[in-house]
Amino acid sequence: MARPSLIPPAILALMREGQRHAWTLEQVSADLAARAVQANFSSVFRAVERLVGERQLRKVQLPTGAARYELSGAHHDHLHCSGCDALTPVPCLAANLDLAALEQSTGYAMTDHDIVLEGVCPRCRQHAVS
Amino acid sequence: MARPSLIPPAILALMREGQRHAWTLEQVSADLAARAVQANFSSVFRAVERLVGERQLRKVQLPTGAARYELSGAHHDHLHCSGCDALTPVPCLAANLDLAALEQSTGYAMTDHDIVLEGVCPRCRQHAVS
DNA sequence: CTGGATGCAAATGTTTTGCAGCATG
DNA sequence: CATGCTGCAAAACATTTGCATCCAG
Numbered sequence: 001m002a003r004p005s006l007i008p009p010a011i012l013a014l015m016r017e018g019q020r021h022a023w024t025l026e027q028v029s030a031d032l033a034a035r036a037v038q039a040n041f042s043s044v045f046r047a048v049e050r051l052v053g054e055r056q057l058r059k060v061q062l063p064t065g066a067a068r069y070e071l072s073g074a075h076h077d078h079l080h081c082s083g084c085d086a087l088t089p090v091p092c093l094a095a096n097l098d099l100a101a102l103e104q105s106t107g108y109a110m111t112d113h114d115i116v117l118e119g120v121c122p123r124c125r126q127h128a129v130s
Numbered sequence: 131m132a133r134p135s136l137i138p139p140a141i142l143a144l145m146r147e148g149q150r151h152a153w154t155l156e157q158v159s160a161d162l163a164a165r166a167v168q169a170n171f172s173s174v175f176r177a178v179e180r181l182v183g184e185r186q187l188r189k190v191q192l193p194t195g196a197a198r199y200e201l202s203g204a205h206h207d208h209l210h211c212s213g214c215d216a217l218t219p220v221p222c223l224a225a226n227l228d229l230a231a232l233e234q235s236t237g238y239a240m241t242d243h244d245i246v247l248e249g250v251c252p253r254c255r256q257h258a259v260s
Numbered sequence: 261c262t263g264g265a266t267g268c269a270a271a272t273g274t275t276t277t278g279c280a281g282c283a284t285g
Numbered sequence: 286c287a288t289g290c291t292g293c294a295a296a297a298c299a300t301t302t303g304c305a306t307c308c309a310g
Contacts, residue, residue, distance in 0.1 A: 002262065002263050002264050002265075002307095002308065002309055002310060003263085003264060003265045003266080003307070003308045003309055003310090004264090004265085004309070004310090005264085005265055005266090006265095007265085007266090024299095025299080025300085026299090038266095039266085039267095040266065040267045040268070041267095042266080042267070042268080042269095042301085042302085043265075043266055043267070045300070045301075046265085046266090046301095047265095049301095061191055061192070061193050061194075061195055062191075063191050063242075063244055064191075065191055065195060065197060065274095065275090065299095066299085067195060067299090067300090079232070079236055079238050079240075081238070082241065088236060088238070090232060090235075090236060093227055094247070096226050096227055096228070097223055097226050097227075098226070099247075102209070102220060102247070103249075105220075106209055106218060106220060106251075106252075107251065107252030107255070108209050108211070108218070108247075108249040108250060108251055108252065109249050109250045109255055110209075110247055110248070110249040111212065111248050111249050111250060112193075112247075112248040112249075113245075113246075113247045113248060114193055114246070114248070115243075115245050116243075116244075117224075117229075117232070117238075117240055117242075117243045118240070118241050118242040118243060118244070119233075119238040119239050119240040119241050119242075120238060120239045120241060121236075121237065121238055122236075122237030122238065125237070125239055132282095132283070132284050132285060132286095132287070132288040132289050132290075133282075133283050133284050133285085133288080133289060133290045133291080134283095134284075134285090134289095134290085135289085135290060135291090136290095137290085137291090155274080155275080156274090168291095169291085169292095170291065170292045170293070171292095172276085172277085172291080172292070172293080172294095173290075173291055173292070175275070175276075176276095176290085176291090177290095179276095195274095195299095195300090196274085197274090197275090
C-alpha cells in the first residue's frame with residue numbers, strides 16, 4: 001500500500017458526528033471542505049464507492065432518482081418527504097413482510113431491500129395550507 | 131386544442147399489448163419506432179411525463195437509479211433482479227405494513243410508496259455457479 | 261522503486277429545456 | 286390563426302473514467 005488515504009476515514013468521521021442522517025455526494029464533498037479536508041469531487045466519489053463496497057456505507061435511492069449515502073449501522077428503512085426532500089429513518093419495515101413466502105411464490109432469492117415510503121413530513125404539513 | 135397528440139395513446143396501446151411489464155424511456159421509444167410511430171425522444175419523454183401526471187402511468191425508480199414506466203392499473207410492488215435487471219410485479223407489499231402506526235410515530239402523512247426489493251430471479255439463480 | 265491515492269479534465273448517460281415550425285380545431 | 290404538439294439541438298445534471306502525477310512504504 002502506498003499513500004494511505006485520508007478521505008475515507010474523514011468521511012466516516014464526518015458522518016458519525018454529523019447532523020445529517022444521509023448525505024448526497026455533494027453534501028459529503030461540502031462537509032469535507034468545511035472540515036478543511038482537501039478532496040476533489042472524484043476522490044470523494046471514489047472513496048464513497050469504496051466504503052459502500054466495504055459495506056461501511058449504504059447507498060439509498062430516493063424516489064426522485066437521487067442517491068444518498070449513510071452509515072451502515074443497524075438496518076432501517078426510510079420515509080422521504082416530497083415537500084422538503086428530508087429522509088427520515090424508521091425501523092426496518094421488511095421485518096413485517098413475509099419474505100420467505102415471497103421467495104416461494106416468485107422463485108427469487110431476496111438479497112436486499114431499501115424501502116422508501118413517500119409522504120409529507122410534519123413540518124411541511126404545517127406549512128401547507130390546511 | 132390544436133394538433134391532437136398521437137404519441138400518448140400509442141404509448142398506452144403499446145403497453146397494454148406489450149410483452150414487457152415496465153419500460154425505460156429508451157424502450158418506449160424503440161417500441162414506438164417498431165410500430166412505425168414517428169416520435170422524437172423528447173416527444174416520448176414529454177408524453178410519458180404527461181401520462182404520469184395524469185396518473186395513467188406510474189414511474190418506478192429502480193435501486194440502480196434507473197427509472198421505468200408502467201401502466202397504472204392495480205397497485206403492486208416489485209422485485210428487481212440484480213443479475214438481469216428484470217422487474218417482477220408482486221402484490222402490494224405495503225398492505226402488510228401498519229402505515230397508520232408509522233404516521234402516528236413519525237408525524238408524516240404517507241402519500242405513496244414504491245417498494246422494490248432486490249434479489250436474484252430464478253433464471254439467474256440457475257445460471258449462477260451453485 | 262512501486263502501487264495505490266489523488267486531481268483535473270473530460271466522457272458518459274440520462275433527463276430536461278429552449279425555440280422555431282407546423283398542423284389542426 | 287391561435288394553441289399546443291413536434292423535432293432538433295443543446296443545456297443541465299449527476300455519475301463515472303482516463304490519465305499523469307504524487308507519495309508513503
